[in-house]
Amino acid sequence: MATVDIQAHHHVDNHGDHHEEHHEHHDTFVTKYIFSIDHKMIAKQFLVTGLLWAFVGGTMSGLFRLQLGFPNASLEWLRPLLGGWLTDQGKLDQEFYLALVTMHGTIMVFFVLTAGLSGTFSNFLIPLQVGARDMASGFMNMLSYWFFFASGVLMFTSIFIETGPASGGWVIYPPLSALPQAMSGSGLGMTMWLMSMALFIVSSLLGGINYITTIINLRTNGMSFTKMPLTIWAFFITAIIGVLSFPVLLAAALLLIFDRSFGTSFYLSEIYIGGEALSNVGGSPILFQHLFWFLGHPEVYIVLLPALGITSEIIATNSRKPIFGYRAMIGSMLGIMVLSFIVWAHHMFVTGMNPFLGSVFMFLTLIIAVPSAVKAFNYITTLWRGNLVFTPAMLFSIGLVSLFISGGVTGIILGNSALDIQLHDTYYVVAHFHLVMGSASFFGMMAGIYHWFPKMYGRMMNDKLGYVHFWITFVGVYAVFFPMHYIGIAGFPRRYYSWTNFDFSNSFVDLNMFISIAAFVTLFGQLIFAFNFFYSMFKGRLAPANPWRSNTLEWTTDRFPGHGNWVGEIPTVYRWPYDYSKPNSAEDFIPQTVPFSETPESNFDYENEMIALEKEYK
Amino acid sequence: MLFVYLIVGGIFIVALLALVYRILSLIDVAKNSESKRVGFSNTVNAFLFIVFFVVGFGGIAWYSGIASENYLPVSASDHGLLTDRLFWITTAIVFVAFFLTHVLLFFAPFLFRFQEDRKALWFPHSNKLEVAWTVVPAIVLTVLVLSGYKVWSDITSPAPKDRVEVEIMGKQFNWQVRYAGKDGVIGKYDFRKIDATNAMGMDFANDKANFDDFTPNEIHIPKGKNVLLKIRARDVLHSVFMPHFRVKMDAVPGMPTSFWFVPNKTTAEMRTETGKPDFNYELACTEVCGSGHFAMKFKIIVDEPAEYEKWYASQEAWAVSNKDYIKTLNLKDVNLADLK
Numbered sequence: 020m021a022t023v024d025i026q027a028h029h030h031v032d033n034h035g036d037h038h039e040e041h042h043e044h045h046d047t048f049v050t051k052y053i054f055s056i057d058h059k060m061i062a063k064q065f066l067v068t069g070l071l072w073a074f075v076g077g078t079m080s081g082l083f084r085l086q087l088g089f090p091n092a093s094l095e096w097l098r099p100l101l102g103g104w105l106t107d108q109g110k111l112d113q114e115f116y117l118a119l120v121t122m123h124g125t126i127m128v129f130f131v132l133t134a135g136l137s138g139t140f141s142n143f144l145i146p147l148q149v150g151a152r153d154m155a156s157g158f159m160n161m162l163s164y165w166f167f168f169a170s171g172v173l174m175f176t177s178i179f180i181e182t183g184p185a186s187g188g189w190v191i192y193p194p195l196s197a198l199p200q201a202m203s204g205s206g207l208g209m210t211m212w213l214m215s216m217a218l219f220i221v222s223s224l225l226g227g228i229n230y231i232t233t234i235i236n237l238r239t240n241g242m243s244f245t246k247m248p249l250t251i252w253a254f255f256i257t258a259i260i261g262v263l264s265f266p267v268l269l270a271a272a273l274l275l276i277f278d279r280s281f282g283t284s285f286y287l288s289e290i291y292i293g294g295e296a297l298s299n300v301g302g303s304p305i306l307f308q309h310l311f312w313f314l315g316h317p318e319v320y321i322v323l324l325p326a327l328g329i330t331s332e333i334i335a336t337n338s339r340k341p342i343f344g345y346r347a348m349i350g351s352m353l354g355i356m357v358l359s360f361i362v363w364a365h366h367m368f369v370t371g372m373n374p375f376l377g378s379v380f381m382f383l384t385l386i387i388a389v390p391s392a393v394k395a396f397n398y399i400t401t402l403w404r405g406n407l408v409f410t411p412a413m414l415f416s417i418g419l420v421s422l423f424i425s426g427g428v429t430g431i432i433l434g435n436s437a438l439d440i441q442l443h444d445t446y447y448v449v450a451h452f453h454l455v456m457g458s459a460s461f462f463g464m465m466a467g468i469y470h471w472f473p474k475m476y477g478r479m480m481n482d483k484l485g486y487v488h489f490w491i492t493f494v495g496v497y498a499v500f501f502p503m504h505y506i507g508i509a510g511f512p513r514r515y516y517s518w519t520n521f522d523f524s525n526s527f528v529d530l531n532m533f534i535s536i537a538a539f540v541t542l543f544g545q546l547i548f549a550f551n552f553f554y555s556m557f558k559g560r561l562a563p564a565n566p567w568r569s570n571t572l573e574w575t576t577d578r579f580p581g582h583g584n585w586v587g588e589i590p591t592v593y594r595w596p597y598d599y600s601k602p603n604s605a606e607d608f609i610p611q612t613v614p615f616s617e618t619p620e621s622n623f624d625y626e627n628e629m630i631a632l633e634k635e636y637k
Numbered sequence: 638m639l640f641v642y643l644i645v646g647g648i649f650i651v652a653l654l655a656l657v658y659r660i661l662s663l664i665d666v667a668k669n670s671e672s673k674r675v676g677f678s679n680t681v682n683a684f685l686f687i688v689f690f691v692v693g694f695g696g697i698a699w700y701s702g703i704a705s706e707n708y709l710p711v712s713a714s715d716h717g718l719l720t721d722r723l724f725w726i727t728t729a730i731v732f733v734a735f736f737l738t739h740v741l742l743f744f745a746p747f748l749f750r751f752q753e754d755r756k757a758l759w760f761p762h763s764n765k766l767e768v769a770w771t772v773v774p775a776i777v778l779t780v781l782v783l784s785g786y787k788v789w790s791d792i793t794s795p796a797p798k799d800r801v802e803v804e805i806m807g808k809q810f811n812w813q814v815r816y817a818g819k820d821g822v823i824g825k826y827d828f829r830k831i832d833a834t835n836a837m838g839m840d841f842a843n844d845k846a847n848f849d850d851f852t853p854n855e856i857h858i859p860k861g862k863n864v865l866l867k868i869r870a871r872d873v874l875h876s877v878f879m880p881h882f883r884v885k886m887d888a889v890p891g892m893p894t895s896f897w898f899v900p901n902k903t904t905a906e907m908r909t910e911t912g913k914p915d916f917n918y919e920l921a922c923t924e925v926c927g928s929g930h931f932a933m934k935f936k937i938i939v940d941e942p943a944e945y946e947k948w949y950a951s952q953e954a955w956a957v958s959n960k961d962y963i964k965t966l967n968l969k970d971v972n973l974a975d976l977k
Contacts, residue, residue, distance in 0.1 A: 099640040113928040188925045194890055195873040195926060201809065202927040288891025291831040291838065292809070292872040304874060304889055338749075340757035347767050369876070370887045371868075371894030374793030378786050385778045392774040393767065399738060400766065402745040404758040408675055409682040409746065417686070417746065424738050428731035431778070435785035437792060438724050441717075441883045444876065444923040481662065486682060497693065505700070508708040510880035512923040515931035521919050523880045526707045546651075554655070560666070600757035607756060 046582075054165075056157030057582040061164050062143035063475060066468070068171065069135015070552070073461075075175075076126035077542050083119045086111045088535020090517050104183075116516045117186040118204050122178065124189030125212070127457060129219055130174070132322040134167050136464045137261075140325055141230045141254040143471060147573035148248050150239025150590060152583045155232035159225045166222035170215045177211035185212035188514060190315065193286040193307050197278045200293035210279070213272050220269045223261055230258035239572070241592035246611065248571050248596040249342060252349050253328020256356045257321050264317040264360070271310035278302070305370055312363035319456050320359045324352060326463020327394060327423070330416040332596075333470050334398055336569045337413035338405030339607045341597035344397045351390035351397075358387040368436040369443050377436045384434035388427070395424050406600065406607070410567065411485025412470035418493045419462040425497075426455025429504070444514075447507025450500050458496040465492070468552070473566050477578045478559030484551040488544060495541025502530050570596045570610045593633060594626075675751045683750040690743040694736065710881050713907060713918070713939070715899040716792045717883035723788055727781055796897035800863035801945075803856060805920075806837055807868075807875025807888040810929025812920060813837050814856055818849030818954055828871060828890075834962045838871070839955070841966055848976065851952040855936040856920065858900055859945035865897040876924035879937060881907070887924055903939045 046055075055061060082101075085094060093109035094101070104115040111119075142160065146153055154160045177184040186204025187195040191212065199206040234255045238247070247255075277283040278299075286307045287299035335342040342348060364372060364380040398420045407413070429451040432438050442448060465488075472480045511524045518524035565574040575590050590612045598609040604621035615622050616630045712721050749757075804815040804823050813836050817823045824839055824847025831838035839847040858864045868877050870888035877896070878885045886896040908916045918937035922930055940948060956963050957976045964973060 096640065096643075113931075117925065117928065117930070192874055192924070198873065201873050289828040290872055290890050291828050294833070296829045296831060300891070303892060305892065338757060339751075341759065341761040343760060344762045344767050347762070369885045371889055371892060374789065377793070378789060381785060381789065382782055385782045388778055389771060389775050393771055395738060396766075396770040399741045399745065400760070402749065403741070404760065405745075405749050406751050406755055406757040407679075407683070407746055407749050408751045409679050414682060417742065421739065421742055424742075425735055428735050431731050431781065432724065432727050435723070435727065435781060435789075437720050437785045437788040438727065440792070440885050441720060441724070441880070443885055444878075481658075483678065484658075486678060490685060494689070501697070502700070505704050505708050510710060510878070512878065512921060512931075514925045516928075517931055520932045520934050521921055522913075522915075522917060523710055523919055523921075527704075530704070550651070550655070550658075554658070558659075597761065600759055602759050 054161060056153070056161045058142045058146050058154045058157070058160060059475070059580065059582075059584075061160050062139050064164050065134055065138035065142060065167070066475075068168065069131050069139060069464075070549075072126050072130040072135060072171065074545075074549075076123050076131055077545065079119045079123040079126070081539060081542050082111070083116055083123070084535040084538045086116055086516065088532045088538075090519070111516075113516050114186055114202055114204060115183060117188070117202070117514060118183045118208070120514055121186050121188055121191075121204070122174075122184050125174070125185070128189060128318065128322065129216070130167075130171060132457070132460045132464070133223065133318070134219070136460060136467075137254070137257055137321060137325045138164075138167065138226060139464075140250070140329060140467050140471070141226065141258065143475065144250055144573065145230055145233050145254055146237070147474070147576065147580075147584060148251050148571050149234060149237060149242055150572050150585075150592065151233055151237035152585070152589070154229045155237060156229055160229050163222045163225035163229065166218050166225065170218035170222060173211050173215035173218065177208050177215070180207055180211070182206045182208055184208040190308075190311060191275070192311075193275060193278065193304050194290055194292075197275060197286060198290070198292055198297075210276075213276055213279075216272055217269060220265045220272075223265050227258040227261040227265075230254055231262065234258075239589045239592055245346075246592055246595045248328075249331035249345070249348055250325075250328040250571075252352060253324045253331070256352050257324045257328075260317045260324075260356055260359060261321050264314040264321075267310055268314035271307055271314070274310075275307065305367070305372065308367050308370060309364070312366045313360075315366065316363040317359040319452075320355055322456055322460045323423075323463075324355070326419060326460040326466075327352075329463045329467040329470070330398065330419050332569075332571070333410075333412045333416045333466050334401050334420075335597050335599060336470075336567050336608075337408045337410055337416075338401055339408070339599045340401055340405035341599055342397070343400040344393070345595065345597060347393055348397055351393045354390040355387060358383060358390070362387055362434075365434050365436070365439070368439045374436075381434060381436045385431065388431055388434070391423075391427055395420060395427070408567075409486075410469065411480070411482055411489055412466045412567075414486065414489040414493075415462045415466035415469065418489065419459050419466065421493075422454050422459040422462060422496065425501070426451055426453070426459060430455060441510065442507060444512055445507040446503045446511045446513060449513055450503035450507055453500045453503075454496070458500065462492075465489075465548070470567065471573075472552075472555065473562030474573050474576070474580075476556045476559070477562055478555055478557075479562050479566065480551050480555040480559060484547055488547045488551065491544030491547070492541060495537055495544060498537035499534050499541060502534055506530065565610075568606075568608050570598060570608055572611060575610065575612055593629075674753065679751055683746040686743040686746045690739060694739075711902075711907070711910060712881065712883060713900055713902040714882040714884070715901055716788070717881075717898075718901075719788045719791070720883050723784060726784075730777065730781070792898075796865040796895070797863045800865045800897065801858060802865045802867060803858065804837075804867045804869070805856075805877055805888070807870040807877070807922060807926070807933070808836070809872050809927050810922075810933050812922075812933060812935040813852060814935070815839075815850050815852045815955075816949070816952065817846075818851055818952075820846055820849055822846040823867065824848070824850050831871060834959060836871075841956070841963065841971070842968055848956045848971075849954045850956075852955050853952055855938055857938050857940055857945055857948050859942040860900055860903045860939050862942060862945075863897055863899055865895060868894045868896065873926050874924045875922045875926050875933070878921045878923040879918065880921070881918050885923060900939045903941055907939075 095109035098105055104112050106112055182203040185208045186202055195201050196205050196209050274285040278286050284299035284302040286304050287302045290297045331342050362384045365384040368377045433451055469485055506527050511518055576584050592611045593614040594611055596611050600607045601621045614633050615626045712718055806813045825844035826838040827840040828838050830840050841847050868886050868888045870890045875888040882898055884896055884898055886894050908914055920935040920937055922933035960973055
């Protein structure tokens, strides 16, 4: 049954656009677009919200790059937007500068790259690629989005309050974040940050539990773990990391709330501020750092692994070649998962932590480079001797591999505690994580959008605009972040409003200007994407059933799949998802739903043995 | 008003572009350019990766040359020489890895761009290759870890007994520095004793060693001697960063930290070497601490040991310059006349 369906999809590219008749019950506007429990709609909600946040976070980086690249320029023309956050001389307020940096980090890490990336694609692809009608709990899934939405509303509101949003850096280290006397952003803005983050963690846990449950329980017939696409493996591992580490951040945040509002001393000790000695003794600011980075480091992989999963799928599809080392890819992701929990203190080499502990964490940190290296090599081998089709998604995936390597190799330097002494909290770190985590994950997100847009909206995005968008962005992020290595090696500290106070950092003026200009161009380049995205959503060319000639299950659904995904029976899966360019096969791809009994010409011996088992799948 | 013009202008331009785009895509549909599996742009994109490779690495080579005088300031401490060497060796290794992987990554697109009559190689796995690129990075990383570990444990070993101690306290938004004075002991402090005058909270009532301590406006340290920094903070986190000495250590309220090193170039030598007659060593803050974070500057001067001794002996104790303050403490067993 399923097979017949597939064949029809291959040969009839523009089959009917009659999705409406598959609806078994009629949704109202509210149940369809707002309080939807359809994972596909929830995914789109996450996506659009994430993109809006990316716009906000990106604009903020533009603002502080103005300050860093053109420290003497008057920003008077921005007064309608910034109002009192500009000084009388038309410069950014120093504390507002820190607020921008903090909000940029928070928004990008949590709202864009966690919710916007993992939230979108885990939601969208897990049921479609494992062959499920929806998530294990559609209701929890809906709650997940709305908790995220509420969290976003709180965070967004905090930008507009009089004392300003949280400003102590996205890592919100106490005592700075705990004491309103220390900076105005540590007042109401910080309270809202913490409340927002608590809601965000709830959202993330509701989502994560759902992803794990769905993957374990709702796989279709024949979809064993070793036949799952690497996207699903990546989402699965990401969800496990999130479920285990986010609660620790909640604990850290709760203790901070106690310190701020209820007079406890978890993080505070021996403090004299604002002309008085506080009564808190016995706490430790380092405790917060341990708790924070126990989430904070796995968070890097929460952000990155979905992007790597998406890339695996897209590179294999568009290389027309099986992913190289499928099991090694899974193994390295599992390795990264385990190691991600035991490397957190490499963020803390110079906090006064016991140096022996530093040695242990240096060792563990450098081990994590091994599975990462395996992944990078496997991507390159997959490309090698393939038959490469450069869709915009493919370009962004290759870009991701490049950024993953260029940002990853500097991790080997920063993970070395002896070298971290000089480089810690300099622009070298900024360059490192913006390449390996920020840009690489952003590229994964873009790749995913270009690749699955046809399934999301039933229409194609324009590929020429996609190419232009890619090249501007790719050249742009390298032009922005690569030069930061030089600045970092020179010792320029992070989160500095201006560097001209010091002789050692009174250089690289031109380079900072260059970085800022590159950043503006890159940011404006994203408008091409925004146009392409929203325009194609309504006016794009109608998508063929399987535009990328891909093997995975989502392409066996209708152009506009209804709630439930498949009309009639859910297809059965017979083979792994990477049968591209299989020897002796006529086509260069064999979808997962095609049984071995139908492809005797291309079967390997052990696959012929599987034919006898196929009947049992039904 | 300018802002309004910008917005209106922006909307106008977007509308214009949208119109142009619509016309172009209709022409595209009319010409039916989507009939082939890949178009000419496939080759263009493949070629652009090579262009990007050449321009990118060319740019890196060119800029690394002209910027070399500005990155990594000259090291002026013993351990700095070790970490610098390790840094450049590691950088060389990772740059080679970066370069080689990018040769493969950016030439593959052009070499293997889509051709209708070719089929991709069926190559789903190879144990030999996978073992190779698990083991080789593992070995390289082991070497790097071990050499890093050795340097790190030397740097963080306990400070030798024979040393000069400097207490550095961070506060919003400057540094306070204290030396032991003639008795060679830095007096005890208590954060409850801090006030507008006694910024470091010297506990005169409970520790007589405070009376000869002095708090200069610049740090002096002797060349070739062990220098121990005793670091603390009184309000929020700060971080002591001395870029030329390759020194960085957080200042934590309630948890004193330390860092020891051996400066090996005097300020005068450094001025000659860098050719900057007004060169000075600097102390900066690298842990975000509020609005003045970027301006927590303190001057450091490295003297020849003899000069240092002379400077040290010439400093007046804090208690002597602040007799009025000591008087207000009403300490029974202190005779103000003894302070000199």
